[in-house]
Amino acid sequence: MKQNIQNTISHTINRHCGLDPQSPTRKDPSSRLGDGGCSSAMTVKALAMILVAILMVSCEKEIEFNGEHSDPKLVINSLVEPGKPVGAAISKSFFFLDNDANTLAPDDLVATLYVNGNHIGEMTPHFDTIASYDIWDPNESNLGHVRKVYMHDYCPVEGDIVKITASANGFEDVEGETSALPKAVDCQMEVEILNWYSQYSYPYYDGDEHEGDSLLEIAGTLNLTLILTDPNPGKTDYFRLFANKSKGNYSDENWYYLSFDYDDPIFGASMTENDFVDASDLDTRPEGVFTDMLFDGSTYRLKLEVRFNCQVDEDFNPDFFRVPFRLEHLSKEYYNYLYTCDQGDEVMGFFAEPVQTYSNVTNGFGIVAGTTVDTIWLALPIEESRLACFLQIK
Numbered sequence: 001m002k003q004n005i006q007n008t009i010s011h012t013i014n015r016h017c018g019l020d021p022q023s024p025t026r027k028d029p030s031s032r033l034g035d036g037g038c039s040s041a042m043t044v045k046a047l048a049m050i051l052v053a054i055l056m057v058s059c060e061k062e063i064e065f066n067g068e069h070s071d072p073k074l075v076i077n078s079l080v081e082p083g084k085p086v087g088a089a090i091s092k093s094f095f096f097l098d099n100d101a102n103t104l105a106p107d108d109l110v111a112t113l114y115v116n117g118n119h120i121g122e123m124t125p126h127f128d129t130i131a132s133y134d135i136w137d138p139n140e141s142n143l144g145h146v147r148k149v150y151m152h153d154y155c156p157v158e159g160d161i162v163k164i165t166a167s168a169n170g171f172e173d174v175e176g177e178t179s180a181l182p183k184a185v186d187c188q189m190e191v192e193i194l195n196w197y198s199q200y201s202y203p204y205y206d207g208d209e210h211e212g213d214s215l216l217e218i219a220g221t222l223n224l225t226l227i228l229t230d231p232n233p234g235k236t237d238y239f240r241l242f243a244n245k246s247k248g249n250y251s252d253e254n255w256y257y258l259s260f261d262y263d264d265p266i267f268g269a270s271m272t273e274n275d276f277v278d279a280s281d282l283d284t285r286p287e288g289v290f291t292d293m294l295f296d297g298s299t300y301r302l303k304l305e306v307r308f309n310c311q312v313d314e315d316f317n318p319d320f321f322r323v324p325f326r327l328e329h330l331s332k333e334y335y336n337y338l339y340t341c342d343q344g345d346e347v348m349g350f351f352a353e354p355v356q357t358y359s360n361v362t363n364g365f366g367i368v369a370g371t372t373v374d375t376i377w378l379a380l381p382i383e384e385s386r387l388a389c390f391l392q393i394k
Helices: 002-016 040-056 332-346
Strands: 074-080 086-092 110-115 118-122 124-130 145-152 162-167 174-177 187-205 211-229 238-243 255-261 289-291 299-312 322-330 365-379 391-393
Touching: 074 162, 074 174, 086 110, 086 162, 118 145, 162 365, 174 365, 187 365, 211 322, 238 332, 289 332, 322 332, 332 365
Parallel strands: 074 365
Antiparallel strands: 074 086, 086 145, 110 118, 110 162, 124 145, 162 174, 187 211, 211 299, 238 289, 238 322, 255 299, 322 365, 365 391
16 A cells, blocks of 8 residues: 555656646746756645645555443433322333334333332333424424333322332343422412513404404513422432423414513522523433521421513413422422433533433343422513503412
8 A cells, every 4th residue: 555655756757847748737847947857836836736636545444343242221210299190201221223213111011119128019001102303394203112011000199119110021120219209399489570562463364364352462570489498308309390381372362471680699690591491301400409408397498580571362371371489399309311411411512521320220221210390480571451460369
């Protein structure tokens, strides 16, 4: 190969300096500048051709992977909530070099539910489809991902410890267990109006260009104060606050959109961005998480600034504009899982160390955790005669 590169370089120089007897661009020596040398322009061109020739001559070598090949393992993901039937999405992992990326749980898999050490029974498999949206067209959601969800109609209560086991031929038996399911948190809401305005906009037209109701646009800013009491004095508690930021589309007659600013110190430095966790894709979203470090054994007034924009028609349904704020009381293992998800999102540097996502599933992967949810409803000010009135519904 070395000799071929040298021949290529030599042939390139000869052709472009007029020294190749077979070159159609060969020049009479008397036409050259200098004493039998190449012109400056031809020298630059020759050097460029040399560089191109070197770059085009490449070697390819296959390097075999000599690392440890991980066998597939069972994966359990379950978020248990008091008062609701227990469900678990169970799948199998695959090695990143495997051609088969099928993650469906084996057909012979058996999942079993235990509560407080007592055998409750086997869980029944169901197929579930998760919508996978096309990034080029968010309205297209037909690229669904099919998974198996194992259900049992048993509803645990606060304080219960829930364990889920799974076994299948060719796999190690796995199990995951929650700590005691957390208590519900008593939370109240206070609302202060900072500013608002409204105006009538254009009439609404449907797809057939039929004129409909006149539309009312309303926008404003308000301060929300959430008053919560620590449910377990002397013990560290973990929480997450999130809300439905939007409902409807701009092309609809009725829609709303909310944005948040929250400088409350309870969220920490990473939570001061002008964003707020939306009630979608919740399982791995770490935003809105905080602890009772600042109010252990007492009551805390958590403050948020909220900006809202909405559009309503003349015959609106007030229930459409009720915005749910959800306060989750998390188990320790769920907090650990969300924390490591957050750390993984922060690892963006090329030389950063990888972050191992927390798992409490023995011999496998995934998370079996608990949460309790308290929902506080806020009715947006949409009645024209009561624009200065906010209504909190609980």
